[in-house]
Amino acid sequence: MAVASATAVAGRGVRRTKASAASLTPLGRRRRALFWPFIAPALVLYLVFFVGPVLASVWVSFHRWDGVGDLEPRGLQNYEILLGDSTFIDSFANTMLILVGVGAATFALSFALTMVLREMRGRKFVRAVLFFPYIVSPVVLSVLWGFLFRSPEGLLTTLWHGITGSTPNWLGDNLFTVICIGLVWVNTGFFTTIIMAGVDRIPADLYEDSALAGATAWQRFWYITLPLTWDVVATAAVIWTISSLKIFEFIYAFGGTTNDMPTVEVWNSALFIYGSTFGGRNPQFQFGYASASAVVMLVVVGVLVVLLRRVMRRAQIQF
């Protein structure tokens, strides 16, 4: 997201500079003189640390490479194998499940909390509490979740047993579901904070007016909150799309052990890339193959972000 916004800002900067330079006003000339000194450091760093490695990954993806020996050209073979690799396809499916399923749940919950918190006393404190899981290390959280969900003596399992009389095997039978619930829990605070920032900008009299007109809570949400926060939601959706594809530590720490990767059943594409390179007892060091999967994911992210921005494009409402 930082990358996307940086590009957008740079683009706007170029247009503005050209326009003002054409007018040749003193301000325009000064702006033009300042353009490159401002842009160059960021551009150099961006090219060296982002664009360079991406291009290198694309290059490596056409080779077989163990990271030590010479690169052995493979053409498109890595991509052909990748599309038939059941481990990759399953990891990709899990990634999409997290993107859509966890994303939908996180946004629904964030909106619901926003609605509740909007009129609540001490909401800043509650917001801070909700944000807390997002800043705690995922490794710590996953250890905590292990204590909660282990069976039969986990805290939550014991509580569940007390209420329902049954002892579910959370980690044995539903590991991926528990991971998804954990991800919703971790991310809800972050997105609630972003959406609340958007909601806070909405003038209170709009709500008062609609309440006087007899609008229900749902109608207030549908006709006021959602349209007036749409640009914030669209940005948050892009943030989630990009960050969800990179989720790694929570799954790794929750499903994995001291020596082993988590079971392949819970791998997402980030874990697949790690598993193909450095992960596991005896790493595969397949840098060419892993680069191919990284390139595929980069293309997927790109396409999804473009589609999402098109789908969520709306005329901006001034208020």
Added chain:
Amino acid sequence: MTRTKAFPARAAALLWTGALVLTAAGCGGGSDDSSASDKSFTYWSMWKENEPQAKVLAQAVTGFERDTGIHVEVQWQGRDVLKKVVPALRGGDVPDLIDQEQNKVQSSLVSSDQFRDLTGVYGAELPGSGRKVSDVLDAKNTEQLKKDGKAFLVPYEVIGHGLWFNGAALPDVVKTPPKSWDELAAVFAKRKAEGRAPIALDADIASYNSYWTIGALQGSLGAGKVRDLAGDKSGKAWDTPEVREGLARVKDLVDKGYFINGYDGSKWPAVQEKWAQGQADFLLMGSWAPSEVGGKAAPGFQFHFTPLPGAKNAVPASTIGFAIPKPAKHAAPAEKFIAYFLKDENLAKIATETGNLTPNPALPAPEALKGLADALKTMPVSRPYDGIDQIPGYVDEVFHPVSDQLIKGKTDVAGFLSQLAEKQANYWKKNG
């Protein structure tokens, strides 16, 4: 105008500062040329500084520096040491000495032919003893440590695998250990009938589950055969009566409820601690088990060992030892240190201070590991996991997921074989 002119100069200064910072950062990892002589070498260890083995090694390093004047630059890297060595091989700034378990060294340094032949170390004299290194090491442990006649590892610790139990609670098993799988199953059945949980297992650790599946298969097929099957490109070679028999035995343990309640929903080390507290009878584990659970063991717990029985019986064992990467610049002093560490006064501490077995059979074994030491002397040795963990990524992508399902009762023998065939064919398609 003045401001407009001044800014590029400032910006240039900023850019220079940035460039200098980056250059300095880039130079930070460079090696120090003053250490180019053989008066020092770098050692990256698989242990973390607070572990007992690290303490023993650190004592030896101090003694070595005092006796030889050679400085040892030690970095306690931890278990991922080889993951750091492999990229270093590319960069050229490699450590002069590393240590790790033999299978891991074999699948990284040896498979990429980046190891130094340590035959010279085996022929070297143990300082001040008049004996050669090869004289004190058990050939049973060292014969697996060669590739094309070149030695890639000099061991200092031996790890054996088998069933651990409390001798005080199971005196009959101490007196007459089970010699066949049927005898073992009879012990389990008897204990289950008495209301006990016969087997402890932390099933969230996939490799612990595979100790059972691979252990049963090694017993049915013989040592080395599981490794052969894992190399089959189609994955269909597994479907034989012997494999089905071995897997059916494991499935039987699951079906009869011999594993302790909650074994498949716990988080390590919950179940092995329950075992140490006497809530279950047997733990199939490596020889680190007694020292790992030592503090949690119930009063009077007597650690005893018996091999996992099978028709073609062997004790899975491997070693931890020293290796030297091929591009190491100070291999000679590193080799000297290896020989120095194998002196009795140093090596004995692996037994006395870390509670592990040494590769020198003349040194006394820790009390808890006496049974294992005897088994290693009298029985043939096989490789843990039968060596399939040497195939990079194979256990993670192919064997563990299927083995987990069998142990957790989510599939049967036929399901195991069909899933394994599919995953194995997929694996070899991309790794072949």
